[in-house]
Amino acid sequence: MNEARCYSLAAAAAAVFTALIFVRAAWHKLRDLESFADLLADYRVVPERATGAVSRGVAAAEVAVIAALLVPGLQRIGAALATAMLLLYAAAMTVNIVRGRRQLDCGCGGAPQRLGWSLVARNLVLTAVAALALHRSPTGLSTGEAAIAVASALPLWIGFLLVEQLLANASRMRGAALEASS
Secondary structure: OOHHHHHHHHHHHHHHHHHHHHHHHHHHHHHOHHHHHHHHHHHOOOOHHHHHHHHHHHHHHHHHHHHHHHOOOOHHHHHHHHHHHHHHHHHHHHHHHHOOOOOOEOOOOOOOOEOOHHHHHHHHHHHHHHHHHHHOOOOOOOHHHHHHHHHHHHHHHHHHHHHHHHHHHHHHHHHHHHHHHO
């Protein structure tokens, strides 16, 4: 297998991994749009009167990312949108951390996590993965190569979920320790 083919497989795996990240995030938001709108309002990055519309727009954009990443020929659009959204999420977290508002939940869709630099770093890593899918469109893969890409993305996603849970547990333990010491 030549280098270009390997890169196409990596881009396809990155697209599947990114789609899985966005499936989880979109599911979290769509399950309870009202709670997500409240969470968005807590971030104080959009005017309060616009939080309902923006929260629906964010959920719709996440669904669009998923669809575009999985439809042949649209992966670059999906990857570009995913990259932009992940950077916006990192920026919103950064703004609130700098404001001293670390008590906010990230709203990422997994285990509740308070804002911190590790979440910003995580989003930047996820942005880099999404950007991998942006540079080369994984179209033209054989069925076997597509299966390899999916098979590669699934363990990465499971690893991501495990690390995210560990970070959430560590955050909860720090919070409990702070409460116990006060």
